[in-house]
Amino acid sequence: MIAKQTNQKAWFMVLPVFLVVAFSAVIPLMTVVNYSVQDTFGGNQFFWVGMEWFRDLIHSERFHDAFLRQLLFSGIILLIEIPLGVAIALAMPKKGWGVPVCLISMALPLLIPWNVVGTIWQIFGRVDIGLLGHSLASLGVNYNYTQDPLAAWLTIIVMDVWHWTSLVVLLAYAGLCSIPDAYYQAAKIDGASRFAVFRYIQLPKMQRVLLIAILLRFMDSFMIYTEPFVITGGGPGNSTTFMSIDLVKMAVGQFDLGPAAAMSLVYFLVILLLCWVFYTVMTNVGEESRKGGN
Amino acid sequence: MNLNWMAWTGPTATFFLIIFSLLLAMTIWEMKSPGGAPRVGILRFETTRGDRLFVSLLGSAYIHLFWLAAFAGLSLWWATAIACLYALAVFRWV
Numbered sequence: 001m002i003a004k005q006t007n008q009k010a011w012f013m014v015l016p017v018f019l020v021v022a023f024s025a026v027i028p029l030m031t032v033v034n035y036s037v038q039d040t041f042g043g044n045q046f047f048w049v050g051m052e053w054f055r056d057l058i059h060s061e062r063f064h065d066a067f068l069r070q071l072l073f074s075g076i077i078l079l080i081e082i083p084l085g086v087a088i089a090l091a092m093p094k095k096g097w098g099v100p101v102c103l104i105s106m107a108l109p110l111l112i113p114w115n116v117v118g119t120i121w122q123i124f125g126r127v128d129i130g131l132l133g134h135s136l137a138s139l140g141v142n143y144n145y146t147q148d149p150l151a152a153w154l155t156i157i158v159m160d161v162w163h164w165t166s167l168v169v170l171l172a173y174a175g176l177c178s179i180p181d182a183y184y185q186a187a188k189i190d191g192a193s194r195f196a197v198f199r200y201i202q203l204p205k206m207q208r209v210l211l212i213a214i215l216l217r218f219m220d221s222f223m224i225y226t227e228p229f230v231i232t233g234g235g236p237g238n239s240t241t242f243m244s245i246d247l248v249k250m251a252v253g254q255f256d257l258g259p260a261a262a263m264s265l266v267y268f269l270v271i272l273l274l275c276w277v278f279y280t281v282m283t284n285v286g287e288e289s290r291k292g293g294n
Numbered sequence: 295m296n297l298n299w300m301a302w303t304g305p306t307a308t309f310f311l312i313i314f315s316l317l318l319a320m321t322i323w324e325m326k327s328p329g330g331a332p333r334v335g336i337l338r339f340e341t342t343r344g345d346r347l348f349v350s351l352l353g354s355a356y357i358h359l360f361w362l363a364a365f366a367g368l369s370l371w372w373a374t375a376i377a378c379l380y381a382l383a384v385f386r387w388v
Contacts, residue, residue, distance in 0.1 A: 051370060
């Protein structure tokens with residue numbers, strides 16, 4: 001029998017990550033928890049208020065509205081970007097000169113910083129000088145994202161689809177490329193239809209990467225700040241004020257650090273719950289399909 | 295080390311001490327019986343004891359928020375008591 005060897009050196013390997021996470025996440029989060037039960041007027045003077053900010057927040061219509069807008073936005077984004085990304089990945093060439101061309105053109109939007117994307121679309125959509133806004137106005141379409149909430153929403157959604165569908169495409173394409181040819185040959189011998197190949201070979205093989213794509217797109221869209229801030233500033237009115245924009249307005253604009261800390265924590269809990277649900281459901285679906293022999 | 299900038303209060307310090315004690319207790323438990331005790335409970339998927347602690351803590355946070363939303367006039371200790379029962383149930387059946 002071989003004696004079990006223990007080696008404690010691994011603790012030192014983990015230590016840098018532990019320190020980085022402590023300084024960049026744990027300690028700031030602890031500070032936010034401390035702020036959420038106090039009031040401050042600046043000068044590092046704090047006054048205990050207990051659960052007052054949480055009570056106010058939960059009954060606040062402003063928070064409910066921002067939360068619903070955020071959920072709606074993330075829902076729409078996922079419904080568009082995931083199927084569209086998979087469809088584009090399926091249509092992309094698997095070999096030849098088209099592969100690098102497609103991959104690079106897909107990667108380009110991902111390389112542009114958020115605020116630049118916001119600025120591009122802010123100008124692109126303007127009725128006076130923007131190509132999109134001016135063209136639509138010339139066609140007689142009443143499009144003005146600074147006044148019409150629907151136009152503002154459409155602009156932000158189309159912008160996000162333009163910016164981030166590529167990520168889904170690249171992930172789905174990576175999943176598709178990992179499928180051995182033998183699967184397709186077997187399907188051909190069986191006379192499987194194009195849809196059957198997609199449903200029983202490609203989709204199950206893409207499941208893992210699609211899980212990552214859904215999680216990434218959900219979290220990113222649920223935390224979106226820069227692009228809508230640059231394009232609409234949360235307007236017209238409050239129609240595109242998502243949770244992050246509302247949070248910054250509260251914390252930086254109004255300097256209400258206590259209520260903003262309470263809101264941050266509720267925001268964090270919502271993200272934590274949704275990610276846990278997503279992850280658990282998707283990993284268990286993956287496990288079951290693997291046990292099922294797919 | 296001056297930690298005034300973190301705006302510490304007694305109750306929040308106690309809260310974090312409890313969380314860190316729980317993590318420490320889980321570490322000791324894992325060292326005593328390694329493997330995480332995976333099992334399939336009422337949620338019909340495999341959970342380890344770490345998963346159960348996570349579900350307990352996250353659920354407890356929501357129980358407290360729900361209590362604030364529904365019974366704003368009543369003491370929050372009731373929510374804490376319910377959260378403790380909930381955590382026991384999670385460790386027993388999930």
